[in-house]
Amino acid sequence: MGRKIQKGQYGYLKSQRKIEIRRTVLFFGISFALFFTGLFFTGTNKNLLTIVAVLGMLPASKSAVSMIMFLRFPSGSVELYEETKIHAKSLPAIYDFVITSREKSFPLSSMVYKDRMLYGFCERKGENKKELESYLKEMLDSNHYKAVNVKIFDDFPKYIKRLDSLKSQEKGQKKEEDSNTKEGKNVLALLL
Numbered sequence: 001m002g003r004k005i006q007k008g009q010y011g012y013l014k015s016q017r018k019i020e021i022r023r024t025v026l027f028f029g030i031s032f033a034l035f036f037t038g039l040f041f042t043g044t045n046k047n048l049l050t051i052v053a054v055l056g057m058l059p060a061s062k063s064a065v066s067m068i069m070f071l072r073f074p075s076g077s078v079e080l081y082e083e084t085k086i087h088a089k090s091l092p093a094i095y096d097f098v099i100t101s102r103e104k105s106f107p108l109s110s111m112v113y114k115d116r117m118l119y120g121f122c123e124r125k126g127e128n129k130k131e132l133e134s135y136l137k138e139m140l141d142s143n144h145y146k147a148v149n150v151k152i153f154d155d156f157p158k159y160i161k162r163l164d165s166l167k168s169q170e171k172g173q174k175k176e177e178d179s180n181t182k183e184g185k186n187v188l189a190l191l192l
Contacts, residue, residue, distance in 0.1 A: 007192040008094035010085075013107075014075040020067035027060035069105075073098050076109035076123050080156060084110045084121065087163040092184030099191060101135040104128075108152075111191065113184030114166045120152045121159045129154060136191075143190055 005015040031053045038049025075096050084095070093112045098105050106127055111120040118136065122129065129152040136150040153159035 008097060008188065010078070010081045010095040011075055012096045013070060013073055013098070014096075017067070017070040020063065020070050024060065024063040024067045027056065027063050031056035031060055073105070073107040076107075080109055080121070080123065083156075083160065084112075084163070087160050087167070088112050089167060090181075091163075091166065092181055092188055094188045094191065097192060099132065099136065101131075104131070106132045106135075111188065112163060112166070113180070113187050115180060116148045116183075118148060118150045118187065119159070119162055119166075120150070121156065122152055122154050123156075125154060127154065139190065140187065145187055145190075148187055 005012045034049045034056060035045070035053035038047040038053070039045055042049075081095055084093070088110070091112050091114050093110060095110045097111075098107050100106075106122065107124055109121045109123045111118055113119075118140075120132075120136075122132070133150045133152050136152075137148075140146070140148045140150070151162075153162065
């Protein structure tokens, strides 16, 4: 068994989906096993094991809800991840995650921070980019990052072109790189 993939790393959604499926099956399995064990030994469902089995359905149901949420969003394409990683280089970045607002959930393949700008890429066509941008801006404002702006792309070549332009700006700005990295990690940590 490999190491656990952390939030913000590529493959997190796929890995977490497998974990949630296993956990849900295990929790329901334990509850059903307790119920049928009590039924087998007492001949009736009116026993203490039935109560324990019913109470065991609470964490099983909670796990099922979590599993359903992870089943809704597939991991991003590995090719797009590799390409983004090459072009983002040393910039603070997170991959393969879901932003959940009050009304909607938005899957994002990657997000990069540079000079008080968040650049994100959404692989799924038809997502409302403006709604996501305004939600992220509102969230950043409420966490005292009022100067940070957000731009979400759904066109991968444009996203890569923007990342390349960030790299070209980076030359000659080594002093500011450390503060950008620290602030970028803080901003990106808010999104996870």
